[in-house]
Amino acid sequence: MPKLNVLVAGSTGYIGVQLIKLLVKHSDVEIKYLCGKSSVGKNISSYEKSLSSKKLPKIVKYNKSFLNNIDLVFTALPNGEAQNISNDLLEHNVLIDLAADFRLNKASDYLKWYKLKHRSVKNIKKSIYALPEISGDKVKKFKIIGCPGCYPTSILIPLIPLVKKNLIKIDNLIIDSKSGYSGAGRGVHNKYKEKNLYESLSAYGVGFHRHNSEIQQEIENYTKKNFSFTFTPHLTPMFRGILSTIYLDLNNGSNIKKIEDTLNAEYSKSRFVNILKTNSLISTNDVINTNNCSIAICKTKYKNRIIILSAIDNLIKGGAGQAIQNMNIKYGFNEAKGLI
Template identity: 70%
Template sequence: MPKLNALVAGSTGYIGIQLIKLLVKHKYVNIKYLCGNSSIGKKISNYEKSLSNKKLPKIIKFNKNLLKDIDIVFTALPNGEAQDISKHLNKNVTLIDLAADFRLEKGSDYQKWYKQKHRAPNLIKKSLYTLPEINGKDLKKYQIISCPGCYPTSVLLPLIPLFKNNLVKFKNIIMDSKSGYSGAGRGVHKKYKDKNLYESLSAYGVGFHRHNSEIDQMLKKFTNKEINFTFTPHLTPMFRGILSTIYIDLENGITQSKVIKKLSDFYKKENFVKILKADSLISTDDVINTNNCFISVCKSKFKNKIIILSVIDNLIKGGAGQAIQNFNIKFNFPYKTAL
């Protein structure tokens, strides 16, 4: 099978670096171009020493002419920039966006949550927000594939099967998520310079974090009901990983064991989602440097409630790894290639 030519735009951010580290292992990919802004002319090994022995192009500035001999574009750019690139795609180029540019199905919602006008609203209908284990089978007919955010990935994987099967109530859901600081990007040290990142825990985006919009959109899509939830993210003094703790009410007659069985049945054919034994205590260390999501369903002191623990590596399952999953599905490559 011939290799596909790939362009990575936003190649020096934490997600971009992680994506390149996976793509160099992908036997069906040739990384033809690496693009950036402040890094033009530099080698990617300046940002990641482990890539110094790989034959990779120097970083250049993106221009639309580069797309003439490209099959796949991966974008991990600041908000809005993937929308600009999308306007130059020819019919033979697929765009997989690891940022937020096509996550929301309405341009008005994008403006509300991201405080800027969508620059390619007519292309939203050509895009699909794709959580591979949930709706990956639908992505082949779309030219633009939008990868979910890291927090929503950790929350939606355990919740969607439960909502689809009416096992849990739609109100009073609490999602408490804690992430390594890499989730805030390379600018995290400037943005949170007064927060003592290495020794403190910080809540942020309380009540109105942008990922609320994604979670709400996807849960409604599979239930057609109003979902009442509170989501609060936190930055922790670790580089990578997410642990989401979800507090939820059970429907009448539903037990912890029924929830575990439903999740186990739903994901039994999936390689990267693992449903653990009841009341398993899990940590981010269980999944770091993997594309796995581990889920544990725990008892609460209240009979009609459960506590779900969900852990992922935010840079892989919550970012670059999920993009590779979608890429493999789109082009009929073996599902676990490079993962």
């Protein structure tokens, strides 16, 4: 079988670099183009020394003529820019977006949360919100694949199976998430210059972080009624990793054993989701540099209330790894290829 010819647009950001580091290990992929703007003419090794031994093309400015020669486009661009590329796609092209352009089902929601008018509304219907453990083989029917945000990935993997089984109350969940600063992109160093980024913990987007929209949309796909929650993200003085702490109340007839059994059954065949023993105190160290999601269910002093801990690497499971996982499913490769 011939290799997939791939273009990476947005190749020098934290996510783009991580994506390239994984793609060079994938034996079914050939990277034909690395695209950027301010980085045109440079080698990707200028941004990641470990890639200096790899035979990779120099960074060039994106041109839609490149699409004639490639099968798959990965976009790791600022929000709004993948829409333009999606309008250029030829019949044989597939696009996997690691930003937010194809995460929301309605252009009006995109405008509300991202303050940008969607410039490829026709392609929203041709796209899928692809959380691999949930969407599975459905991605095979779509040529535009929207990868979830890093925070929603850590939150939706444990919550969706419980909502599907009606085991938890959906009227007052509290979600507290802490991320490494790489999740805010390379510009974070300047943005938080006066806030002592490397030695302090910072809350941001309180009550109105953009990822609220994804969480709401995806949970309500199953509840078919309003899902009420409070989500607060934080930046921590570490480079990578996310730990989400989810506080929730159980429905009548539910208990911690049913929660455990449901999650274990849902992910029994999953290569990347690990349900740990009750009350396991997990940390981001458990998942750094992997495509894994570790989940622990913890008891509280209240019989009808539990806490779920969920840890991922934001750059891999919450970004580049998840994109490759979707690629593997789309093209019928082993789901773990290039990821272990």
